[in-house]
Amino acid sequence: MLILDDISLRVAGRLLIDHSSLTLPSGAKAGLVGRNGTGKTTLFRAITGDLATESGRISLPKGSRLGQVAQEAPGTEEPLIDIVLAADRERLALMQESETATDAHRIAEIQTRLADIDAHSAEARAATILAGLGFDHEAQKRPASSFSGGWRMRVALAAVLFAEPDLLLLDEPTNYLDLEGTMWLESYLAKYPHTVLLISHDRDLLNRAVDSIVHLENKKLTFWRGGYDQFERQRAEKIELLQKSAVKQDAKRKHMQAFVDRFRYKASKARQAQSRLKALEKMAPVGAIVDEHVRPFSFPEPDKQVASPIVALEKASVGYEPGKPILKNLSLRIDNDDRIALLGANGNGKSTLAKLLSGRLSVDQGTITVAPGLKVSIFAQHQLDDLRPEENAVEHVRRLMPEAAEAKVRARVAQMGLPTEKMNTPAKDLSGGEKARLLMGLSSFEGPNLFILDEPTNHLDIDSRRALIDALNEFPGAVIVIAHDRHLLEATVDRLWLVSGGTVAPYDGDLSDYRSHITGGQSDRREKREADKASKADRRREAAQRRAALEPLAKEIKTLEGLVERTRKRMEAIDRELADPTLYDRNAAQATKLAKERSELVDRLAVQEDRWLELSAEYEQGTAA
Numbered sequence: 001m002l003i004l005d006d007i008s009l010r011v012a013g014r015l016l017i018d019h020s021s022l023t024l025p026s027g028a029k030a031g032l033v034g035r036n037g038t039g040k041t042t043l044f045r046a047i048t049g050d051l052a053t054e055s056g057r058i059s060l061p062k063g064s065r066l067g068q069v070a071q072e073a074p075g076t077e078e079p080l081i082d083i084v085l086a087a088d089r090e091r092l093a094l095m096q097e098s099e100t101a102t103d104a105h106r107i108a109e110i111q112t113r114l115a116d117i118d119a120h121s122a123e124a125r126a127a128t129i130l131a132g133l134g135f136d137h138e139a140q141k142r143p144a145s146s147f148s149g150g151w152r153m154r155v156a157l158a159a160v161l162f163a164e165p166d167l168l169l170l171d172e173p174t175n176y177l178d179l180e181g182t183m184w185l186e187s188y189l190a191k192y193p194h195t196v197l198l199i200s201h202d203r204d205l206l207n208r209a210v211d212s213i214v215h216l217e218n219k220k221l222t223f224w225r226g227g228y229d230q231f232e233r234q235r236a237e238k239i240e241l242l243q244k245s246a247v248k249q250d251a252k253r254k255h256m257q258a259f260v261d262r263f264r265y266k267a268s269k270a271r272q273a274q275s276r277l278k279a280l281e282k283m284a285p286v287g288a289i290v291d292e293h294v295r296p297f298s299f300p301e302p303d304k305q306v307a308s309p310i311v312a313l314e315k316a317s318v319g320y321e322p323g324k325p326i327l328k329n330l331s332l333r334i335d336n337d338d339r340i341a342l343l344g345a346n347g348n349g350k351s352t353l354a355k356l357l358s359g360r361l362s363v364d365q366g367t368i369t370v371a372p373g374l375k376v377s378i379f380a381q382h383q384l385d386d387l388r389p390e391e392n393a394v395e396h397v398r399r400l401m402p403e404a405a406e407a408k409v410r411a412r413v414a415q416m417g418l419p420t421e422k423m424n425t426p427a428k429d430l431s432g433g434e435k436a437r438l439l440m441g442l443s444s445f446e447g448p449n450l451f452i453l454d455e456p457t458n459h460l461d462i463d464s465r466r467a468l469i470d471a472l473n474e475f476p477g478a479v480i481v482i483a484h485d486r487h488l489l490e491a492t493v494d495r496l497w498l499v500s501g502g503t504v505a506p507y508d509g510d511l512s513d514y515r516s517h518i519t520g521g522q523s524d525r526r527e528k529r530e531a532d533k534a535s536k537a538d539r540r541r542e543a544a545q546r547r548a549a550l551e552p553l554a555k556e557i558k559t560l561e562g563l564v565e566r567t568r569k570r571m572e573a574i575d576r577e578l579a580d581p582t583l584y585d586r587n588a589a590q591a592t593k594l595a596k597e598r599s600e601l602v603d604r605l606a607v608q609e610d611r612w613l614e615l616s617a618e619y620e621q622g623t624a625a
Contacts, residue, residue, distance in 0.1 A: 001026045002047070002167060002195065004221065007056035009042055016042050018219035019055065026061075026166075029189060029196040031206040031228065034216035036433050036461045040199045043216070044068065044169050047197075060167060067165030069173065070156045077143040080135060080155050084126040087159035091119050098559070104566050108604060111556070111563065115611055120553055120618075122162075129158045132184035133177070134345055150176045150346075164194060171199045174484050175458050178346040180518050182484040185209070201462045203228055203487040228462075294463040295417035297440065297471035300447035306371040308335035310449055310478060311357060316366035318356045325364055326352045329503050336371075336449060338478045341489045343507060343514060344499035350482050353504060354378060354452050357480065377448035381455045384435050389428035393418050393438050396427070400445050416441030417467075432459030450478045457485045486511055553619050560612045567605045574598045 002024040009017040016039030024030055032040050045051040047058055048066060060066065074083050086092055094110050101107045114120070130140050133154045144152055153176040160168065170189075174182045182205065189196055189209035197214070200206055206213070206228035213224040213231040224231040317328035327349045334340070334357075342350045355361040356368070358378040388396065393413045401409050413423050417437045427435060436459050444451055453472075457465050465488060472479055472492045483489055489511060496507040496514070507514065574594050577583060583591045 001061060002197070003057075003059045005057050005059070007046070007058060008054040009039060009046055009051070010054050011039070011042055011051075015054075015219060017216070017221065020219065020221045021056075022214060022221045022223060024195065024197065024214070024223075026195055027193075028212055029192065029210040030198065030212045030214050030223075031210040032197055032199045032214045032216065033201070033206065033228070033231075033462065035463065036431055036459075038216045039219075040216055041171055043221075044171055044197075044199070047167075047169065064167060065163075065165040066167045066169065067160045067163055068169040068171070069153070069160050072156075074144045074152055074155055074159075077145055079141050080130060080144060080147075080158075081123065081126055081140045083144055083155055084130060084159050084162045085122060087163040088117075088122065089163075091117055091122055094119070104563070104570070107559075108563055108567075108608070111559065111611070112607065114556075120556055120615065123549070123552070126158070126162050129161050129188075130155075132188060133158050133181050134347075154181070161188065161192075164192075166194050168192065168194060168196045170196065172201070172458075173198070174200065174202050174205060177484055179343060179484045179486065179489075180345045182486070183515050183518060201457070201460060201465060202485055203462060203465075204485075294467050295419065295437075296467050297417055297437070298415040299440075299444045299451065299471055299475045301475075302375060302447045302449045302477050304373065305336055305476075306374050306449050308337075308371075309333045309369075310336050310371040310374050312369040313363075314367045314369075316356075316363040316368055318352060318361050318363055320352075320361070322364060325502070327356075327499070327503060328365070330366065332497070332504060334450065334478055334480075336478055337476075338480075338495060339472075339493040340478075340480045340495045340497055341493040342480065342482045342497050342499055342504075348499045349502070349504070350499045351380070351454060353499060354380075354454055354480065354482065357450065358452055371449075374450065375446055375448045376450045376452065377443045377446070378452040379440050379443040379454065379456055381436075381458050383439055383443075384432075387427040387435060387439060390426050392424045392426055393430075394423050396438065396442060397445075400442070413441075433461065433464055436460060437464075448477055450480070451475065452480045452482075454482045455484065456481070457483055457488055550619060553615060557612065557615050557619060560608055560615065564605065564608050564612060567601055567608060571598060571601050571605070574601070 002022075004020065004022040006019050006021050007017060008015065008019055032043070034040055042051065046053055048068065076083070078086075091114070094114050098107070098110045098114070101110060118125075127137070127140060131137075134151075135154070135158075144155055147155070157170075157173055157176070173185060177185065182202065186205055186208045189198070189205075196210070198205075198210060208227070210227060212226065213228060215222045215224060215231065215235070224234060226234070311332075311334040313330040313332045316330040317325040318330070319325040319327070330353075342353065344350055352361065355378075356363070358376045359370075360378075393416070394409055397413050398404075398409050401412065404412075410423060414420070418434060422430065422434060425434075427438065430438065436456070440453075440456065456468060460468065465485065469488060469491045472481075479492065481489060481493060496509070496511070497504050498507040498514075509517075574597060577594055578591065578598070
């Protein structure tokens, strides 16, 4: 159970949480939501002890293990699987101790504890988590240093999930995931055996993976049962109720004030007037919930529409090196009113296709036909680094409007959704959401006919994502979206293209079908077909891999056999001593001690033999697979 008791948090002189309390039950899975900048990440820092509270206390049950994703992604030469396995420090310590322990009692304790924490299946569990986050068997054996920063952050996420802390803190975990990884994480968190507190602006994740919402607003924390949609509905009802109560209270105040103003100096009514005056003073105002205005996104319309198809690909191939295509045999058509989502795991070529369509890459083979006068714009998260850190938003826009008056430049910045007080702020000091707004405005400045957005929702809160959905739906040109936010995709696109197997093809089905496709169902059948096609050499290699995977199990069985043998020999030695009829006369205390030890050994032997039988059955099953 996590208890926040009357806490206040202040950062750089700014009060973020003001005397607020919260109790999160053990086993709860809660989403922490609120506008960007309200203090959600700061609250995490206080829970982990990295930031002291100004008042109040934060408490967890004694001995609770707390875990969060490391801020720095691992970049060592260790294989990914070893990095993840090392995250369970207790298991690692026990495994190391088991190699050197000589005391029989300690060896038994180690093996019992390893069994309790399911250590024998650790590598399989770690591999499953890594696979869910996009790392195949070969990738799991590669060193972390061979992956980019985004992929390393997935390894850091895998490590904390594998460690299974009692309180799991996740701050925007989907920012480094694709749609496939996000869907897998939803399912994993929904079944996570301990408490989860999750900061996220992904509406579907908050509906599927959590059972409660903690809302941070107006410096207060409020606990709500249910997922995000239920929270939003309940909160809207509360706002409506409070607004009605405020109207009634305001009318009552006016009526009482009118009575006081009329009769306070009239002797016959003075007492009643004073009574109403005291009542007015004691009347606490109804705390109406005020929603802060979310600035809209605004994308300029293209100067002129171009005839469909605006882009046509015929048996095209594209890559970064001649003769080494990333995507091939592309036969696709884009019309001027299309709304298309690109599906497929990261690394399959979605960004490569986006670069081809935006003119940043050329076809190696085949043809690409582009409508005359077509304007294409692309927004990608990595372009945030291309902003000039010392220049403010006005200076960025003025580069595109060198002859325009200052008022027109500022009006254009305002259309991007940046408030007046942030127009003169250097880009390096803007928040992630503000940088995204500026970059989207710059990307679409010329009014594109085709607007390509690659992960546009990172750094945007839920209300800003809703504003982005409205803007995309109002935009008259064609739109192609790559995003892990399923709610955004469902609300803005009407066609799905699957980027997989080195090509791109229309996907027949909706996002629910795709979820089933990647989390089971069709994938099981596909794996069976692939297994049926495997050659004898492949099967021999798989058998060798299974034997290698079973080696730790065989080693544990052998260790248990030694323990069982030592336990039995000790029991036999005790039995011989207890069989001596003179023992009780010579040393009654020793006889009692031996009898007690034998009783403990009987229980220990039963545990050891049960465990041996269980592991032996598992080993036989593995060898027969």
